[in-house]
Amino acid sequence: MIPETGDKKRIFYGRRFGHKLRTRKRQLVDSLLPQVAIDPAALSKTPCDPATMFNRQADQVWLEIGFGGGEHIAAQARQNPDVNLIGCEPFFNGIASLLDEIDRDGIGNIRIFADDARTLLDALDDASIDRCFILFPDPWPKTRHNRRRFISNENLNSLARVMKDGAELRLASDHMEYVRWMLFHTLGHGAFDWQARGPQDWRIRPADAPQTRYEEKALVRGAHSAYLRFQRKSRSITLENCGKIP
Numbered sequence: 388m389i390p391e392t393g394d395k396k397r398i399f400y401g402r403r404f405g406h407k408l409r410t411r412k413r414q415l416v417d418s419l420l421p422q423v424a425i426d427p428a429a430l431s432k433t434p435c436d437p438a439t440m441f442n443r444q445a446d447q448v449w450l451e452i453g454f455g456g457g458e459h460i461a462a463q464a465r466q467n468p469d470v471n472l473i474g475c476e477p478f479f480n481g482i483a484s485l486l487d488e489i490d491r492d493g494i495g496n497i498r499i500f501a502d503d504a505r506t507l508l509d510a511l512d513d514a515s516i517d518r519c520f521i522l523f524p525d526p527w528p529k530t531r532h533n534r535r536r537f538i539s540n541e542n543l544n545s546l547a548r549v550m551k552d553g554a555e556l557r558l559a560s561d562h563m564e565y566v567r568w569m570l571f572h573t574l575g576h577g578a579f580d581w582q583a584r585g586p587q588d589w590r591i592r593p594a595d596a597p598q599t600r601y602e603e604k605a606l607v608r609g610a611h612s613a614y615l616r617f618q619r620k621s622r623s624i625t626l627e628n629c630g631k632i633p
C-alpha cells in the first residue's frame with residue numbers, strides 16, 4: 388500500500404506486482420519504459436498541460452485510467468493516430484504487457500503514468516482532456532469496501548475539472564450493482580450528461596472499443612456488461628444549469 392500522494396493521504400488498495408516478468412518484458416521495462424513514462428517530476432509543475440508530455444503534436448489528448456493489460460489503450464492508439472493517449476496503471480505486470488504492444492507495433496502516441504491516477508488528475512490543467520475511459524474498475528463488492536471504488540464524488544470532481552466541455556467520459560462494468568452506483572454518482576454529480584437514449588446504447592459495447600481482458604473474463608462467466616457514456620456539460624452558465632455545474 389502506498390499511503391501518501393502529494394499532500395493528500397491516500398491509499399491505493401490494488402496490486403502493484405504479480406508474477407515474475409519474463410526476460411523480454413523485463414528488458415522492455417528497463418529500456419522502453421523510461422522513454423514513454425510520464426516523469427513524476429513533470430507533475431510538480433502544476434497545472435500541467437498534458438500536451439507537453441508528448442514529443443508529437445495531436446488534435447486531442449485522451450486518458451485511460453486502470454488500463455490493466457493495455458489491450459484497449461493500445462487499440463485506441465492504433466485506430467487514432469491523431470490523438471495522444473495517457474494510460475494510468477499502477478500494476479507493473481499490466482504496464483509490461485502494454486510495453487510489449489507498444490514495442491511490437493511501434494506505437495508512438497501513448498505515455499504511461501505508472502501510478503495512482505489520482506496523482507495525475509491532481510496535477511493536470513483544467514479542461515485539458517478530450518476523452519476519458521475507466522473500463523471495468525475494481526467493483527469492491529463488499530459494502531464496507533464500497534468507498535474504495537474509483538467512481539466517487541471526489542474523483543468525479545477531479546474528472547469534471549480536467550475534462551473539456553463536451554468531452555466523453557466512458558465507463559464500463561460487468562458488476563450491475565457498481566453500474567447502478569456509477570449512474571447514481573455520475574448523474575448526481577451534476578457535471579455529466581448520460582448519452583443513452585435506449586437500452587442498446589448501454590448494453591452494446593461502443594463500435595470503436597475492443598474487448599478488454601476483464602470484459603472477456605465476464606463473458607466466460609456468462610455475465611453481461613454495461614457501457615455508460617457521459618458527456619462533460621458545458622461550463623458556461625445558463626438559466627437551466629445555474630448553480631448545478633461544478
Ligand SMILES: C[S@@+](CC[C@H](N)C(=O)[O-])C[C@H]1O[C@@H](n2cnc3c(N)ncnc32)[C@H](O)[C@@H]1O
Nearest residue numbers: 401453454455478503504522523525599600601
Ligand atoms: C479490474 S481491472 C480492469 C483492467 C482493464 N481496464 C480491463 O478492463 O481489463 C482494474 C484496474 O484498475 C487499476 N487501478 C485501480 N485503482 C487505480 C488507480 N487509483 N489509478 C489507476 N489505476 C487503478 C488496477 O490496477 C487494475 O489494473
